[in-house]
Amino acid sequence: MNEFLEQFLVESRELVEQAAGDLLALEENPQDSDRLDGAFRAFHTLKGAAGIVDFHAMGRALHAAEDVLSRLRTGQTPVSPKLISDSLTCLDLVVQWLDAMQETGEVPNDAEAAADAIVARFTDAGDAAAGPPAQAVPTQWIEGLLEKYPAQAARARVAVRYSPDANCFFRGEDPLALMEVLPGLLALDLEPDQPFPALDTLDPFACNLVLTALSSASAEMIVQAFEGRAGQVVLKPLAASSDTQQGDLPPHARGLIEAQLLLLLEPSNEGAAGRLAAAGRVSANVLRHLGRVDEARWIEQASAGSDGLRKALEAILAGAPIGATETAGVGATPSHDASARVLRVDVERIDALVKLTGELTVAKNALGYTAALAQDGGDPKALAAALKDQQALFERLINELQQSVFSIRVLPLRHVFQRFPRLVRDMAASVGKSVRLITEGDATEADKAIVESLFEPLLHMVRNALDHGVETEQQRLDAGKPAIATIHLRGSRNGEHVLIDVEDDGRGVDVAGVRRVAAERGVASAEALAAMADEEIAELIFAPGFSTASEVTDLSGRGVGMDAVRAAVGRLGGRVSLANRPGLGARVRLTLPFTMMMTRLMTVEAGGQMFGIPMDAVVETVKVARERIVPVGAARAFVLRDRTLPLIDLAEALGERRAASPKTDANVVVVSIGAELGSLEVDRLGERIDVMLKPMDGLLSGMPGVAGTTLLGDGRVLIVLDLQELLQ
Amino acid sequence: MTVRGTDAGIYLEGVCPIEDAEPLLQLLLADPEATVDWAACDLAHGAIVQILLASRARLIGPPKGVFLRDYVALALAHARA
Numbered sequence: 001m002n003e004f005l006e007q008f009l010v011e012s013r014e015l016v017e018q019a020a021g022d023l024l025a026l027e028e029n030p031q032d033s034d035r036l037d038g039a040f041r042a043f044h045t046l047k048g049a050a051g052i053v054d055f056h057a058m059g060r061a062l063h064a065a066e067d068v069l070s071r072l073r074t075g076q077t078p079v080s081p082k083l084i085s086d087s088l089t090c091l092d093l094v095v096q097w098l099d100a101m102q103e104t105g106e107v108p109n110d111a112e113a114a115a116d117a118i119v120a121r122f123t124d125a126g127d128a129a130a131g132p133p134a135q136a137v138p139t140q141w142i143e144g145l146l147e148k149y150p151a152q153a154a155r156a157r158v159a160v161r162y163s164p165d166a167n168c169f170f171r172g173e174d175p176l177a178l179m180e181v182l183p184g185l186l187a188l189d190l191e192p193d194q195p196f197p198a199l200d201t202l203d204p205f206a207c208n209l210v211l212t213a214l215s216s217a218s219a220e221m222i223v224q225a226f227e228g229r230a231g232q233v234v235l236k237p238l239a240a241s242s243d244t245q246q247g248d249l250p251p252h253a254r255g256l257i258e259a260q261l262l263l264l265l266e267p268s269n270e271g272a273a274g275r276l277a278a279a280g281r282v283s284a285n286v287l288r289h290l291g292r293v294d295e296a297r298w299i300e301q302a303s304a305g306s307d308g309l310r311k312a313l314e315a316i317l318a319g320a321p322i323g324a325t326e327t328a329g330v331g332a333t334p335s336h337d338a339s340a341r342v343l344r345v346d347v348e349r350i351d352a353l354v355k356l357t358g359e360l361t362v363a364k365n366a367l368g369y370t371a372a373l374a375q376d377g378g379d380p381k382a383l384a385a386a387l388k389d390q391q392a393l394f395e396r397l398i399n400e401l402q403q404s405v406f407s408i409r410v411l412p413l414r415h416v417f418q419r420f421p422r423l424v425r426d427m428a429a430s431v432g433k434s435v436r437l438i439t440e441g442d443a444t445e446a447d448k449a450i451v452e453s454l455f456e457p458l459l460h461m462v463r464n465a466l467d468h469g470v471e472t473e474q475q476r477l478d479a480g481k482p483a484i485a486t487i488h489l490r491g492s493r494n495g496e497h498v499l500i501d502v503e504d505d506g507r508g509v510d511v512a513g514v515r516r517v518a519a520e521r522g523v524a525s526a527e528a529l530a531a532m533a534d535e536e537i538a539e540l541i542f543a544p545g546f547s548t549a550s551e552v553t554d555l556s557g558r559g560v561g562m563d564a565v566r567a568a569v570g571r572l573g574g575r576v577s578l579a580n581r582p583g584l585g586a587r588v589r590l591t592l593p594f595t596m597m598m599t600r601l602m603t604v605e606a607g608g609q610m611f612g613i614p615m616d617a618v619v620e621t622v623k624v625a626r627e628r629i630v631p632v633g634a635a636r637a638f639v640l641r642d643r644t645l646p647l648i649d650l651a652e653a654l655g656e657r658r659a660a661s662p663k664t665d666a667n668v669v670v671v672s673i674g675a676e677l678g679s680l681e682v683d684r685l686g687e688r689i690d691v692m693l694k695p696m697d698g699l700l701s702g703m704p705g706v707a708g709t710t711l712l713g714d715g716r717v718l719i720v721l722d723l724q725e726l727l728q
Numbered sequence: 729m730t731v732r733g734t735d736a737g738i739y740l741e742g743v744c745p746i747e748d749a750e751p752l753l754q755l756l757l758a759d760p761e762a763t764v765d766w767a768a769c770d771l772a773h774g775a776i777v778q779i780l781l782a783s784r785a786r787l788i789g790p791p792k793g794v795f796l797r798d799y800v801a802l803a804l805a806h807a808r809a
Contacts (some may be wrong), residue, residue: 174746180795192782203781205775
């Protein structure tokens with residue numbers, strides 16, 4: 001790709017972001033003429049850029065949008081949600097083109113048709129500003145689809161028509177595979193786009209398919225599944241007749257599924273696996289017979305574990321809509337990762353590096369001089385002093401070098417935050433709630449790797465806030481709150497940590513409800529639950545498989561959300577906490593390390609070998625007298641400040657045999673893993689060091705309990721432990 | 729090879745990638761009356777399904793893959809009707 005095009009891609013992406021931000025702000029406040037001007041300028045500049053690289057289709061599409069925006073500016077047309085949506089669709093299309101160009105280095109050759117569609121949208125909009133949405137396109141395909149699949153039609157919420165472009169096979173895409181993972185797929189239909197030619201002139205590698213489908217998932221989920229293909233997809237929400245019919249199982253079918261459920265509830269003994277498989281198969285067949293294919297597949301997937309299957313069957317009996325399985329619910333977000341491949345770096349930061357390079361060269365020369373002195377038999381004391389000085393100098397320079405390099409690797413949180421206004425807008429519309437999203441501190445910086453992995457956890461958090469936290473408008477008014485809920489997305493820097501809050505002013509976490517459900521689902525024992533404070537109870541929403549929603553919705557999946565957040569954040573070396581104000585709202589906070597490149601470690605010795613423990617996990621180190629350590633079953637524990645801590649012998653845990661119980665006090669490192677405390681017995685405590693952690697690769701990558709390795713000053717390899725794995 | 733032609737007809741087996749499209753088309757051109765047995769087919773690329781759609785080849789199934797069986801086979805049957 002030539003430099004020119006690269007520059008075009010980088011700039012265009014920035015302009016698209018700016019335009020989208022302005023459009024959303026404009027929708028919020030239609031009188032904001034600054035934002036309108038901003039959006040207009042961004043579209044105009046984008047159009048100019050398209051002209052420079054000879055991308056006429058893009059120029060045409062943007063020109064149409066610009067025309068409409070210009071009419072908004074002169075006041076000829078009022079700002080309407082449809083106009084904003086159309087303009088956003090136009091931007092989506094541009095992003096899609098940019099992605100294609102990034103991959104191929106050329107202007108996509110199917111762009112004309114998509115541009116035509118956009119232009120048509122805007123001309124309609126101009127002629128009848130307040131007219132019906134642009135769905136007035138022929139809808140015969142929908143009728144045909146509904147006729148062909150009457151059984152599925154009753155439960156369909158969305159009809160989709162996907163016309164992939166002819167070159168999609170060449171790009172390695174498979175439109176059929178996309179349909180396979182379409183959330184809530186009920187029925188599929190295939191037809192040629194153009195009538196097929198005679199077989200001997202058929203080009204097997206040109207896609208000539210139009211794929212139409214019925215889905216039981218929400219329009220929002222389908223839009224997500226087709227992210228980046230806006231121009232090729234037509235969505236048509238269908239009359240929502242589904243929700244009541246969904247639960248209506250014919251009596252005989254209900255009886256059969258209930259019988260399977262009973263079978264699963266029997267105490268597990270031998271033959272449990274066979275029973276599980278049989279129950280899954282019977283239930284799936286019953287559902288398939290009823291034409292409820294997606295649910296049947298869901299059951300088949302859930303048959304892997306008795307708990308999963310039991311829950312799935314209960315959900316079916318309860319008539320919960322099967323919007324999508326968790327995997328689909330997470331949403332496909334491939335195209336966006338491309339955007340951060342090019343980093344824009346402040347020239348001052350580069351200058352700092354250049355200056356450092358100079359200083360390091362000087363320091364290196366000084367070292368050469370000292371080496372020559374040593375060779376000539378200089379005074380050892382003077383040499384030692386000189387070397388020490390130089391070591392200090394190097395330390396300072398390398399420190400600065402690290403800081404400079406980190407500062408190049410950082411990205412502002414804006415990168416991930418900017419996608420949320422749009423998402424919240426769409427999600428709120430799909431659940432019929434009024435929500436305003438306020439983002440703050442989006443200039444806060446964090447390591448690139450962290451910023452880029454934040455989208456998914458944040459999406460779960462925002463979805464949860466929207467779905468479980470925020471009440472309906474009526475409920476809010478009854479509770480004396482403003483009708484429109486507010487969700488804050490806030491970033492801030494606190495020392496070596498980056499804090500990200502998602503705070504809503506909804507109903508907060510229902511502590512009594514969580515306590516009850518936790519007891520029912522066996523998340524913790526009744527005694528443990530009784531002993532827990534309200535705050536601890538609320539934290540249980542992060543426990544695996546927990547969900548307080550009495551009704552499973554499309555939006556926040558099936559209670560895997562918050563669990564997934566904790567796992568994802570844990571992988572980044574951060575933690576999740578919850579501040580709950582019942583009735584007033586909840587705040588979920590992510591505490592993340594500022595950088596992932598450096599890890600602070602504490603070294604310990606066990607079984608004659610050195611190990612590193614991440615400093616973040618270390619709570620304290622204590623000496624414990626042998627008689628205070630008591631065996632509990634096969635394990636050991638001791639009491640520290642009225643709290644019983646399990647004690648694991650590190651050498652034993654790593655497979656070394658302990659020769660004999662030593663007489664001296666035990667050296668114990670108290671560590672926290674998630675919300676739990678544990679402790680490790682080690683032979684000796686070492687020092688604190690900062691290291692660059694290298695993940696394990698090759699043969700060693702499968703080794704449990706090991707996070708990575710690093711080199712010590714004397715050349716020895718230090719193995720860094722993954723406590724989470726080790727203590728489970 | 730996941731596509732193979734025999735005297736008894738054409739067989740699609742396992743996961744048929746896009747690379748199978750060309751040989752499948754050639755086999756169908758060589759014998760337009762050939763049946764396509766996809767009973768052992770787990771998954772097929774869109775290009776393969778497109779050829780099945782365009783050629784209206786007689787299919788012997790049902791295919792092994794769930795997605796093919798529950799959705800694609802139905803769609804092909806409807807397209808033929």
